[in-house]
Amino acid sequence: MLHPATVLLSSLVLGLVIAIAFGRQADSHAPSQHHGAHHGGNGHNQEEELRQGHEHAPLPSADNVKLIIVGFRHGNRNPAQFLKNDTTHEEWAWEGASQLTNIGKRQAFSLGKFIRNRYMNLIPAEFSPSKIKAYSSSAERCQMTLQSAMAGLYRPNKGRANWNAALSWQPIPYEISDPLLRMYNVKCPHYTTSYQGISDDNVDAATKWLNKDKELTKYIAQQSGLNASLSDLADVADNIGNMKMMNVPLPNWVIRPTIPGYPPKDMYKAIMGFAEAHQVLCADDAECARMMAGMWLDQVITTLKQKKDGKLTDRAAHFYAAHTETVLSLIRLIKAKDVVDTPTSAGMIIEYTDLPAPAVRFIFHEPDPTNPDVRLAEIKELPYCSGQQWCPLETFIENIKVPAFSDWQAACKLPRCAI
Numbered sequence: 272m273l274h275p276a277t278v279l280l281s282s283l284v285l286g287l288v289i290a291i292a293f294g295r296q297a298d299s300h301a302p303s304q305h306h307g308a309h310h311g312g313n314g315h316n317q318e319e320e321l322r323q324g325h326e327h328a329p330l331p332s333a334d335n336v337k338l339i340i341v342g343f344r345h346g347n348r349n350p351a352q353f354l355k356n357d358t359t360h361e362e363w364a365w366e367g368a369s370q371l372t373n374i375g376k377r378q379a380f381s382l383g384k385f386i387r388n389r390y391m392n393l394i395p396a397e398f399s400p401s402k403i404k405a406y407s408s409s410a411e412r413c414q415m416t417l418q419s420a421m422a423g424l425y426r427p428n429k430g431r432a433n434w435n436a437a438l439s440w441q442p443i444p445y446e447i448s449d450p451l452l453r454m455y456n457v458k459c460p461h462y463t464t465s466y467q468g469i470s471d472d473n474v475d476a477a478t479k480w481l482n483k484d485k486e487l488t489k490y491i492a493q494q495s496g497l498n499a500s501l502s503d504l505a506d507v508a509d510n511i512g513n514m515k516m517m518n519v520p521l522p523n524w525v526i527r528p529t530i531p532g533y534p535p536k537d538m539y540k541a542i543m544g545f546a547e548a549h550q551v552l553c554a555d556d557a558e559c560a561r562m563m564a565g566m567w568l569d570q571v572i573t574t575l576k577q578k579k580d581g582k583l584t585d586r587a588a589h590f591y592a593a594h595t596e597t598v599l600s601l602i603r604l605i606k607a608k609d610v611v612d613t614p615t616s617a618g619m620i621i622e623y624t625d626l627p628a629p630a631v632r633f634i635f636h637e638p639d640p641t642n643p644d645v646r647l648a649e650i651k652e653l654p655y656c657s658g659q660q661w662c663p664l665e666t667f668i669e670n671i672k673v674p675a676f677s678d679w680q681a682a683c684k685l686p687r688c689a690i
């Protein structure tokens with residue numbers, strides 16, 4: 272027999288774990304498609320989810336996979352700006368604004384280990400530059416994320432690659448490309464045009480989002496000392512989310528809010544709903560998503576075609592470290608179902624096989640929200656291949672190819688300069 276107090280305590284703990292695990296899944300997210308359970312967990316109540324330990328259905332065997340394309344957002348990082356008058360960030364964000372945190376490094380490292388375990392037979396343990404290509408945006412947090420992931424994938428703890436007995440690490444080369452992975456950092460007039468309305472909060476989706484609960488946005492702005500713009504509200508979410516993750520006491524105005532309705536509504540959850548607001552709106556806007564990820568999409572298609580045509584016989588994997596705008600946009604362009612958002616270090620794996628015929632499979636991966644050392648992954652359906660786990664390569668390409676471009680200067684509508 273359980274003592275009633277024990278039962279009460281366990282349900283409190285249960286509630287807390289659920290709150291942490293579901294922290295990102297705020298119900299005040301974008302007005303459009305951002306509702307519904309994470310990971311397609313529809314039909315389960317929260318207790319059921321918890322009992323399952325958030326484990327997804329086991330992934331099918333990777334035995335016949337011949338190439339993988341792995342894209343991911345950088346790992347957890349510090350906010351771009353801190354709350355006014357807050358000095359605690361000098362401790363918890365010691366790396367500086369926008370920089371990758373140790374939690375972010377652990378998330379990326381665990382992704383590398385996940386890839387090593389799942390694709391043991393595809394990617395030789397010994398590094399060879401013909402087997403893999405790695406790309407990063409120029410952002411420091413992306414380069415460091417890629418390096419952390421590669422450290423998890425290529426640990427030379429035995430064999431001839433072991434060059435320093437005290438260090439289970441080796442350097443892995445990568446290429447930086449902003450037109451591919453960080454268009455917002457490129458001088459690109461057409462990208463600026465497609466993003467301007469979103470970043471100025473002028474498009475319908477942005478004003479609707481901001482006006483949904485004006486008292487709330489006003490309160491958060493007042494208390495945080497930042498503005499009631501989606502960009503600043505997202506920064507508040509980054510502050511509060513990381514403080515919680517790093518066990519820093521949350522400000523009183525979050526845990527004991529003084530506006531009507533909170534509680535019973537959850538202020539923490541309401542704030543977290545603004546995370547990555549502009550980036551999510553961009554990914555949901557066809558033209559913004561195209562400008563963000565169209566060149567990457569082209570490289571995905573080209574790589575798969577080359578593999579099919581026997582032009583990349585040695586190649587086993589491509590890796591890309593990027594941002595929400597890019598990764599979520601690519602996922603939207605590929606039209607994978609039931610991807611709500613991309614938490615830090617989350618992203619996709621496209622698996623390619625030629626057995627019995629050229630086909631691809633789409634996997635979404637993300638860190639366990641309660642443990643950065645654990646990776647969760649599951650197959651997501653591609654609507655044009657409904658009910659099929661493997662989507663014929665031709666069908667896949669036919670259904671996604673339109674927004675792809677290889678000439679980024681033309682896509683940006685940059686004037687050609689004659690030399």
Ligand SMILES: *[C@@H]1O[C@H](CO)[C@@H](O)[C@H](O)[C@H]1NC(C)=O
Nearest residue numbers: 355356492493494495496497
């Ligand atoms: C920050 O401190 C200044 C000076 O004490 C004060 O006037 C201001 O209201 C504070 N802002 C916030 C958001 O706490």
Ligand SMILES: *[C@@H]1O[C@H](CO)[C@@H](O)[C@H](O)[C@H]1NC(C)=O
Nearest residue numbers: 352355496497498499500503
């Ligand atoms: C808020 O907006 C005003 C006007 O656009 C600007 O001057 C100010 O710097 C902004 N404050 C913050 C904290 O971003």
